[in-house]
Amino acid sequence: MSSPLAKLFGQTAMYGLPSIVGRLLNYLLVPLYTAIFAKPADYGVLSDLYAYVAFLVVLLPLGMETAYFRFIQQQDDTERVFNSSFVPVVLVNATFFFLLYLTNPWIAKWMLYRDHTEYIILVGSIVCIDAIASLPLAKLRAENNAKRFMAIQMSSILLNIVLNLIFLLGYFDPSRPEEGIMFILIANLLASGLKLLLVYNIISKVKFIFDWGLIKQMLSYSWPLVIAGFAGIINETLDRVLLKQILYNPDIPNSLEQATAQVGIYSACYKLAMLVTIFLQAYRYAAEPFFFSQLKNQDRNAVFVRTMNVFIAIVCLAFLFVSINLGVFKFFIRKEAYYVGLNVVPILLLANVCLGIYYNQSVWYKLSNQTKFGAYIALIGAGITIVVNVLFIPMYGYMASAWATLLAYLAQMIISFYLGKKYYPIPYDVRKFYLYVGSAVGIYCLFSLIRMGMNVPLKGFNGLLIFLGNLMVLGFIYLVYKNERALLRINKVKP
Numbered sequence: 001m002s003s004p005l006a007k008l009f010g011q012t013a014m015y016g017l018p019s020i021v022g023r024l025l026n027y028l029l030v031p032l033y034t035a036i037f038a039k040p041a042d043y044g045v046l047s048d049l050y051a052y053v054a055f056l057v058v059l060l061p062l063g064m065e066t067a068y069f070r071f072i073q074q075q076d077d078t079e080r081v082f083n084s085s086f087v088p089v090v091l092v093n094a095t096f097f098f099l100l101y102l103t104n105p106w107i108a109k110w111m112l113y114r115d116h117t118e119y120i121i122l123v124g125s126i127v128c129i130d131a132i133a134s135l136p137l138a139k140l141r142a143e144n145n146a147k148r149f150m151a152i153q154m155s156s157i158l159l160n161i162v163l164n165l166i167f168l169l170g171y172f173d174p175s176r177p178e179e180g181i182m183f184i185l186i187a188n189l190l191a192s193g194l195k196l197l198l199v200y201n202i203i204s205k206v207k208f209i210f211d212w213g214l215i216k217q218m219l220s221y222s223w224p225l226v227i228a229g230f231a232g233i234i235n236e237t238l239d240r241v242l243l244k245q246i247l248y249n250p251d252i253p254n255s256l257e258q259a260t261a262q263v264g265i266y267s268a269c270y271k272l273a274m275l276v277t278i279f280l281q282a283y284r285y286a287a288e289p290f291f292f293s294q295l296k297n298q299d300r301n302a303v304f305v306r307t308m309n310v311f312i313a314i315v316c317l318a319f320l321f322v323s324i325n326l327g328v329f330k331f332f333i334r335k336e337a338y339y340v341g342l343n344v345v346p347i348l349l350l351a352n353v354c355l356g357i358y359y360n361q362s363v364w365y366k367l368s369n370q371t372k373f374g375a376y377i378a379l380i381g382a383g384i385t386i387v388v389n390v391l392f393i394p395m396y397g398y399m400a401s402a403w404a405t406l407l408a409y410l411a412q413m414i415i416s417f418y419l420g421k422k423y424y425p426i427p428y429d430v431r432k433f434y435l436y437v438g439s440a441v442g443i444y445c446l447f448s449l450i451r452m453g454m455n456v457p458l459k460g461f462n463g464l465l466i467f468l469g470n471l472m473v474l475g476f477i478y479l480v481y482k483n484e485r486a487l488l489r490i491n492k493v494k495p
Contacts, residue, residue: 028332029164030271033184035334036168037264041257042177044264046184048244049119051237052111053127058229060093060131063222065138066366071218072142084214086135086206093128100124112248112256116178122185129192136199156195163187224375231378235355235385235408239401240267242389247397266398269341272329273348276318280356283311301426308360309432313480315356316440319349320476323444324469327461339459344402346444351402353437354409361416364424373423377415381408432483439479443472 037043064085071085072078100107104120113119140149167183196203240263247259322329323346330342358377365373385408392400420426447469456462 029161030268030332031334032164032168034268034338036172036174036180037177038174038335038337039177039257039261040264040268040335040337041261042180042264043268044244044260044262045177046181047240047263047267048111048260049123049181049185051240053123054233054237055230056123056127057130058233059226060089060096060127061134062089062092062219063225063229064089064218065134066225067218067222068135068138069142070221070366071214075214078142080211080214081218082135082139083206083209084211085218086203087208087210088215088219089135090132093131097124097128112244116181119181119185122182122189126185126189126192129189129196132203133192133196133199136202137195139202140199152195152198155198156191159194160187160191163190221369221371224371224373228371228374228378231375231382234382235378235405235412238382238385239389239398239404242386242393243398243401246390246393262397265338265341266344266401268333268338269344270348272322272326272332272342272345273352276315276322276349276352276356279314279318280352280359283356283359304360304363304426305428308357308428310484311360312353312357312433312436313484315353316436317473317476317480319346319353320440320443320473322349324447324473325466326458327456327466330459330461341398342459344398347402347406350441351406351409353440354406354413357433358409358413358416361413361420364416364420364426368424370423373416373419377412377419380415381412384408384411435483436480439476443476447472 033043033046037046068081068085071081075081100120101124104117104124108114108117108120111120137149137152140146140152164184164187167187168180172180172183243263243266244256244259247255247262249255326342326345329345330339333339362374365371385404388404388407389401392404417428450468451458451462451465454462454465456465
């Protein structure tokens with residue numbers, strides 16, 4: 001039987017491929033967006049809107065994807081489980097959109113888009129469609145229907161990219177930046193609609209017969225995960241909302257544009273930290289069903305330990321590679337006006353390393369049905385995010401947001417580790433954790449000292465410096481190989 005670890009990373013490749021490709025293609029749209037939106041403030045509007053999207057994408061599926069994966073392990077009638085997860089999501093999203101339609105002028109005013117209520121309707125439509133499509137896609141993942149899952153996701157992603165290129169390169173008037181925002185939102189809406197259309201045959205078989213007992217059990221399981229996810233999005237995206245709301249002063253001329261410009265600069269540079277985020281997103285698609293599938297494996301703890309070792313090595317490598325090659329990656333941002341924010345990138349990369357480790361640790365409260373701890377941990381992280389941002393944004397702007405993200409994820413990682421030791425002990429190899437993370441941070445600090453010694457600014461490009469830095473990256477890869485080569489020789493383990 002093939003190694004469970006190989007299976008996990010194989011599934012990460014299969015189910016995460018659409019996410020990876022989509023993120024990479026969206027990553028390649030950054031040069032387009034930063035080119036057509038000459039002012040960071042215009043790009044900041046788009047970033048601000050998608051910050052709200054991120055919150056709603058977590059809330060509106062009600063955590064039913066994870067609940068579905070958990071309950072099909074316990075119930076013989078998997079169709080009944082699917083119906084009981086899908087129906088509440090449809091009802092909640094229909095109600096949400098109806099209320100949004102009625103109140104969108106007030107919402108637009110609060111979001112500082114008084115003259116663009118159409119933004120609110122488009123954003124609401126996108127998130128509702130995505131939420132409804134999420135359960136049929138989860139069903140495909142649970143049934144290991146990787147080909148169809150990939151085809152649907154890739155079709156949606158490619159349509160979004162193609163429409164972006166057609167609208168922005170063929171019809172966009174640079175003197176009307178609000179037109180560009182509309183084009184981007186419409187492209188996203190059509191791409192989401194295609195995804196829903198392609199899973200229609202699954203939706204059409206749903207029977208709106210309410211098994212209130214099962215629905216109640218699933219919601220009881222999932223609501224802490226929704227809270228945890230919402231708190232996690234606070235850590236990930238609330239900083240963009242707070243930057244705009246805190247820095248805006250209606251008594252100061254052009255204050256709104258300046259505040260939104262901070263959002264644009266921060267968001268553009270945040271994109272450069274996406275290589276770690278891309279891997280995390282792809283990994284999460286495969287990890288949940290994989291972790292639950294190990295419930296009956298007596299060697300599951302050994303699998304989790306090996307998974308953690310390899311995972312930490314990969315995310316630390318991504319942190320090093322992007323941080324050291326920042327002088328190259330910066331060219332994805334086409335306007336130099338954005339480069340002032342590049343110093344947030346290493347901080348955000350390290351924050352995502354902590355997030356990835358925390359996500360791996362979260363297996364303990366999901367498998368032990370103690371999802372309330374996930375909510376508690378995430379709420380602590382959200383509290384740190386809010387407090388640090390509110391206190392320090394007025395003085396330090398987006399730098400405060402970057403450090404808040406790192407502190408929040410670091411706290412979540414540490415708290416989860418100690419709670420896991422108490423409630424669901426997994427004998428993680430802490431020595432390797434310190435070795436890989438410490439080595440990656442140490443190498444980056446050494447590289448930074450060399451960069452400063454050569455008098456190369458963070459936004460500068462120096463061929464010799466890049467060469468030396470990547471030699472250090474190769475040294476890190478060799479360190480990982482020396483420590484994990486025994487694992488690489490393992491072809492079979494106990495089922």
